[in-house]
Amino acid sequence: MERKFLIALLFWAALVMGVAACGDDGDGNSQQNNQDTTSVTDVGGLPDDLGGIGGSDTNNTTNDTWVSPDMTGQTDVLEQTDIGEADTADTLADTSSDTITADIIPPQDVSSEDSLVITDVTEDSITPEDITTGDTATTADGGSTDTVEDAGCTDDCETVSFEDCDAGDEAWAAMVVQFLLGRKPEGLREVQVLADLVKATDRAAVARGLMNLPEFESRWAHWLMDELRVNRIGDKKHSTCYGTPKMPNDNGEIATWIRDHDPIASQTQYSFNMSDVLYSSLRLDDITPLYRAHLFAMMAKPLTGANVAALEMDITRRQDFGEIFSAVYTHRNVVCAGCHNSEWAITDNDDPELDHHWQIPGLFEKGIYGQSTGRDEMEVYSNFRHLNVVTSGSGRNPWKMDTSCGTFVQSDKIPVDPADVDAYFIYQTGKKASIWNIETALHNGVEKLRFDGLQVDPETLEIDGEEAFAYLVSARIVNQVWQEAFGYPLTLVHYFPRNSAQRDLLMQLTNQFIADGWSLKSLLTNITTHALFAQKGPEEACGTFHPYILPPVFNPWVTDPEFDYLYNNSVGDLVHRASARVLLRMVEYSLQWPAHPQYPSSSDEEFQKAVGVFVKDAEPGFLGVDFQGMLSWENRYGACKPQTKDGIDWITQLTAAVDQFNSQNATPLTLRDVIVVLKDRLITEPQVSTEAEAELLAAFFDVQSIDSPLAEVPNWASRIRNYCGLLLETPQFMLQGVPPVSGEVGPLVIVGNTSxxxxxxxxxxxxxxxxxxxxxxxxxxxxxxxxxxx
Structure with a gap:
């Protein structure tokens, strides 16, 4: 009961304080061939305090060994896996003194005879950010984020690392199913099967294997559509281009074609739309074709207006497209760069304890804008000119995509800008600038990173503009996936980390993401096998004196010089509401209801907006909990009424399974037995934990005891639906970040093929x-x- 009270308290605290306020990143939601995952790569190791990319598998025969970071926060790692595929971050390194002068070492450039040392950047060339070497890393604020010395401890007091607080394979399995597949587990038995598979192999192998299930594609396809801001309603609704796929059996061929060709010179024999590109990119496991192709699809849906001159309308459209591009692709706002950029910021300070601006080394803004402090908005935004570029007449369809995804005047036939703006992005694109220039820059940048990684001048920190562009897109995708997993991004609203722990983790994951060929599956594996992913619940009190043993990557605002350990986070900072689409998917999968419509009708539109689903630019969704959203949720799901046309769902199957069990067994089922089945299905808790809970349930079902035979419970089939609606509103269903309280034995009644x-x-x-x-x-x-x- 104490745990439930605690989780409920956290839930309502989130409601009052607004999780979205902490998690809003400005996107409104407060995205070469694949490299062989067993190949040798230099990804740079995380500092000791952040744990290892690829995770620390509990069955490894050797411990992960992390080298203390240099000034760039990038180091090397030796990790081995006992059985199964090698983790994507497993690397082999020796201690020779050869230096490779690249910030990201691509797999093909690495041999076991080279020391994988990243080019050091001098302290003067970055804002002062010294991470000390040794067994315990030190944060920018001066607090330890690896092993935290307990205040008031005696000399023999044991220090605790968050890596010692892993919740176990069953907890990990329950959490990874929800994150990777966007649904609750089938119940404890599915959790046990996955945990046993982990014990026989490792977590990385099981995580990768789960991505072979059909739920994975739809879960992440919808997430990527939201990340790309594909509007589901309104004038910019993209229901044809991002509608029913034309090539549902494609196995990566379309994405391969786009990856290997430019959009003008090559015309494929395929007929496809952006839904095909989306699923093809997921199957190829390289999402760069999606991001390149979406640049054109984005331009096909402009703002609309009436009684306004064509040029004035186009200026407004440029502004709109430019701001969306900044949010979806670069995470760099041209205006914000005046105060926050990779060279300096108003929150910079020479004193590490006062420094709240921890940028990835490299002058990224200078690379894309020509100067670190940004550029005139219209010079940048005029690359997104619609007038005389996007046409409804004759023109070119990039890669021969469906016309619903845009038809464009060929780049060499675009007339001079009637607004007479000399556009700029990476280089002077001139008065004939268009989206063709942006796609070319992204294509070139991706290929440069694919070939030899990000090249940062060690003296000036300058970067090739196209590489800077592609790297920023990669970092943005990593940051958004991390936020989907943990509820909070690794940056503040201006897209820069606030401390070294956030910076190092973002840089490390991004470097690995690029080295893995922009593989979403590898990125997800790295995140789900990280030691932070499945921490013990707060009631287990993992810590000798205080719970603040996590690096400050979730809540970076805790800075109290009088209490060093408060520089860190606790497991309570991990608690957040599941994203809105995942909430809907969990309900639909658990109760076997139809999926919510991707392009909702007017009635469903209001519900989706109320609970935080992205539907259009002006309704970007949210991650928090509010009163209106909870009322809308209760109105829709509070009675657990069947959402199927024939009225048959999982609960009707439950009643049939109960009848069958009673007909085949001498001892009839009790109310407790049925309650446990439902709890197991919805929140993976196959037990009534306390006597207090049992008494409340007895009152709810209007019986003396939940151990009463089911035949003595009035209208139990109807009341069980009401109880279902209650469970769908609980913190145990809606919140994530801490593992469920699971049991040791599954329910007595088995519904469907779930033994x-x-x-x-x-x-x-x-x-x-x-x-x-x-x-x-x-x-x-x-x-x-x-x-x-x-």
């Missing part, structure tokens, strides 16, 4: 490669045997 053996047979062939592993499924355990290769 341990059924789930094992369903999952094992997808999660583990049958060419590499043979899985034998029993009634409550499994055996994994590596396949002997001929």
């Amino acid at each position: 341990y053996k059924d789930l094992c047979q369903k999952l094992s062939s997808s999660v583990l490669n049958p060419d590499l592993f043979m899985v034998e499924c029993g009634t409550d355990e499994l055996t994994v045997t590596p396949v002997v290769q001929p």
Whole structure:
């Protein structure tokens, strides 16, 4: 009961304070061939205080060894995995003194004979940001983020690292299913199957395997559409270009074609729209084709207006497209750069304890704007000119995409800008600038990073503009995926980290993301196997004197010089509401209801807006909890009325399973038995934990005891739906960040094919490669045997 009170308290604190206020990043939601994941790469190691990219698998035969960071925050790592595929961040390094002068070392450039040392940047060339070497890293604020000395401890008091506070494989499995697949687990038995697969292999292998399930594609396709601000309603509604795929059986061919060709010189034989590009990029596992192609699709849906001159309307459209581009692609606002940029900021300070601006080394704004402090808005935004560029007549369809995704005047036939603006982005694009120039710059930047990584001049910190552009796009995607996992970004609203812990983690994940060929699956694996992903719940009190043992990457505002340990975060800072689309998916999957419409009708539109779903630029969604949203949620789901046309859903299957069980067993089921089945399904808690909870449930169902035979419970089938609606509003269902309180035994009643053996047979062939592993499924355990290769 104490845990439930605590989680409820955190939930309502989030309601009052507004999680979205902390998580809003300005996007409104407060996105070469794949590299072989077993190849040797230099990704740079995280500082000791941040844990390892690729995670610390509990079954590894060797401990992860992290080298203390240099001034760039990038170092090397040696990690090995016992069984299964190597983690994407597993690297091999020796201690030779050769230096490779690149900030990101691509896999093909690395050999076991080279010391993977990143070019050092002198302290004077960056804002002063010294991370000391040694066993314990020190934050910018002076507080330790690795092992925190407990205030008041005696000499023999044990120090605790957050890496010692892992919640275990079952907790990890429950959390990773929700994050990767956008649904709740089928129940405790699915959690147990996945945990057993982890024990037989490792977390990275299971995480990658879960991404083979069909739920993965739809979950992340919808997330990417929101990240790209694909409008679902209004004049900019993109329901045809981002509508039904024309090539549903594509297996990455379209994305490969776009990746390898420019949009003008090459015309493919395929007929496709942006939905095809989206799913093809996910299957290729390189999302750069999606981001390149969307530049054109974005331009196909301009602002509309009446009684306004064409040129005036176009100036407004440039402003709109330019601001969306800044938010979706670069995370750099041309105006904000005047006060916050990679060279300096008004929150910079020579004293690390007062420094609240921790940029990734490199003059990125100078690379894309020509100067660190930004540029005249219209010079940049005129690259997004619509007038005389996007046409409804004859023109070119990039890569021969569907006309709904835009038809464009060919770049060499675009007339001079009637506004007479000499545009600039990376270089002087001139008075004939257009979206063609932006796509070319992104394409070139991606290929340069793919070839030899980001090159930062060690003396001036200057960067090639096209590389700077592609790197900023990559960092933005990483930051948004991190926020989806943890509820909070690694930057403030001006898109810069506030402390070294945030900066180092963002830089490390971005470098790895690029080295892995912009693989979303590798990025997700790195995040889900990080030690921060599955921390013990607050009731387990992992810490000897205080709970503040996490690096300050979630709540970076805690700075109290009188209490050094308060420079860090606690597991309470991880608690946040699941994103709105994931909430809807969890309800729909658990109760076997139809999916919510991607392009909602007027009635469903109001509900989606109320609970925080992105529907258009002016209604960008949110991550917080508010009273209106909870009322709308209760109105829709409070009675758990079937959402199917025939009225059949998971609860009707539950009632049928109950009847079948009673007909086959001498001892009839009790109310407790049925309550446990529903709790297991919705919140992965297959038990009534306390007597107090049992008494409240008895009152709710109007019986003396929940151990009463089900036949004595009046209208139990109707009341169980009301209880379902209650559970859908609980913190245990809506919040994430801490693991559920799971039991040891699954429910007595099994609904559908959800026995341990059924789930094992369903999952094992997808999660583990049958060419590499043979899985034998029993009634409550499994055996994994590596396949002997001929």
